[in-house]
Amino acid sequence: MKKILLLILLTSYSIFSFSQENIVVAIKIRGVKKTKTSEIKKIIETKENVVLDSLVLKNDIIRLKRLPAISHAYFQFFRSYENKYNVFINVEENFTIIPEVNFWTTTNRKFAYKIGLNDYNFLGRNIAFGGFYQNNGFDSYGINFRAPTLFSRKWGIALHHQNWVSEEPLYFDNQTANYKYQNISYEALALYQINFKHQLQFGINFFKEKYDYLSGATSPTIPQKLNVNKRLLKLVYTYDKLDYYYQYINGFKSQFYGQYVTSENEYQDDFLIFWNDFFYYKRIGEKGNWANRLRIGLASNDNTPFAPFALDNNVNLRGVGILVDRGTGSVVWNTEYRHTLYEKNWLVIQGNAFVDAGTWRNPGGSFSDFIDGKNARVYSGVGLRFISKKIFNAVFRIDYGYGLTKNASRGFVFGIGQYF
Template structure:
């Protein structure tokens, strides 16, 4: 170690590149500079190799590859990481149109390329749902196309017997005009037999609802979208013959106009039969009736969450909250029903102007293989409603609540189908005479 106290004592640098001691001094400096240049070149080369040159898809015979490029949003020259590759694969799985998605990085003449290998699920599938309790049975049959236009659209047609005959069809095309704009359209005749109370008398009406609705959709991003639209509704009421001479009109008909707004946040990831994440859907609706003053309104918010536990378990929860204008009407908008909110309770057993429903479910994988998987399920469903004219707090009154628990099974078929079949049996926790089953496709929630 040495110290310099005078600038005149600083050794002079050589000014020539000749032979002798001066040349020997320069050679190490040149070697160091050469090493630095080589290192910089290697870093630049590594930087170039970490860029994405191309994104390709293999196996997309029906799906529009241009749509897949738009949906993923991965651009040429974007930085490449394993996270980018894996997130892209998960986004493709979440579309629900592929039974399997794998990805790999490879080097081509054009540069680094991410290739997603896709196994397209059968796009057109049959639809079957049914369930019931003693002397009360319903079923739905139909078909749906889950990759309409090759852009992950859904087209559905079905017939339903629910005391009476109904049909419905709808089209959801979430990315029809690029990654941001889509449409939803619905038309149907919903025919039911409704329990009502007029002047403290229990009655039944045959109700026909003719509905046509269209909503435009804007995708803020892959997780958040907004829908806005409206439609028309014609309601026809006919009192069941056995109630002739009781209070209430024999027939009634109403022509209504609907306005709807929906906000959906979907952060749920699917990997085969396993599902994790969070989902929220908020729907607001206003209704005007021809020849009547005033506006009817309704709001429904649905929260769903899923998390994995242990190695083979999934806990799912749903909270469905609804509230509407508290008119003194026998035809209230919220219903208690096995198909909608409480498994085993029966078909349209009660009506209310508000609803709070909690569904808890535990799914445990008991068998898994190349065919798919089998899950055992246990669940608890609790629901409360407000009758016409009551305060919202009455939603939780004992006479306005039901609680059911039960068991079930899920059969997930992966090859070609990528589809879940379910069966559930629910039993009342307060009344041993109330129980029933629900069978269908897809998870209950």
């Protein structure tokens, strides 16, 4: 009888105890220097005077680690009194004022450079603001403003202006011509976070494109001078389940880009373009990271030298060269294994081995172009990464790509940030 009574008392106590929901009485942010505490509290879903939920807290930590300003974060909670708890969010900040300095030679052997400055945590409020100046024989500049939480935790805005000028190769009738290309654009996007995993960007871009013939082949069907105003409607949808631990990434991400471009000229009709990037990352042991990107893209299949998908060193295949070809469709798979060779304090050195493979649809071609061996390219190679754990996106990379397909090129590719 005593055992039964004791069991009843214990059951009653357990029911009473668990019926009392644990409440967050205070949220304390530790480790911030530049970032405003109010901004972090706005971004996270955990709030004061609501039920304590460890799953929500875990998602909040992942959300914070995705921010340029935060290199690492973790949470703790301690009982204050009765069922009331204090939540502590501990953060390690990145240095986010990043200069940009690049030097290279152009296709006509001219010396070129690009300088810029960007703050990815402007005013400590999760705002990216900056610009650049470039000279590659022509003057270019750009100004960018992006505030994903400007209006609330869910709503923000992005504004961009760019005046870009470069010498671009165009391909037609198995011939090549070089044009001076200028793009003057003004873009406004609304940014909306549906929930923890889903985000939207949508808006409009007004731009002017100019093409002026410089050298190479000519054709009566291809203009030597073109000046046209265009409008671009843009939609970006992101599904993000990535988790970050300093230089390591784990999880899956999908990013869809859709654009509809309207113009009024006889050489370029209105066209639709979309592509989707699928990313998959997996931690392997303590020091390894397997990284993958699959890009599938299609555009209106006009037979034009102005096709939107480029075959390029810095975009899809390392070692292929600069603007080697263009197409109206693209399937590219990049895969690499990254391994930490050295790590101490703020510095990380990674080695990597990669394979980049892609195939294109020719302008005006058919879907069979994707399986035509003449349109396929495969490159393999190795590289190094020098990474700062305290500066946002401070990854200096160098890769050497070697072509495995017929008549392929080879070469080094330098850049800032991981390739993907």
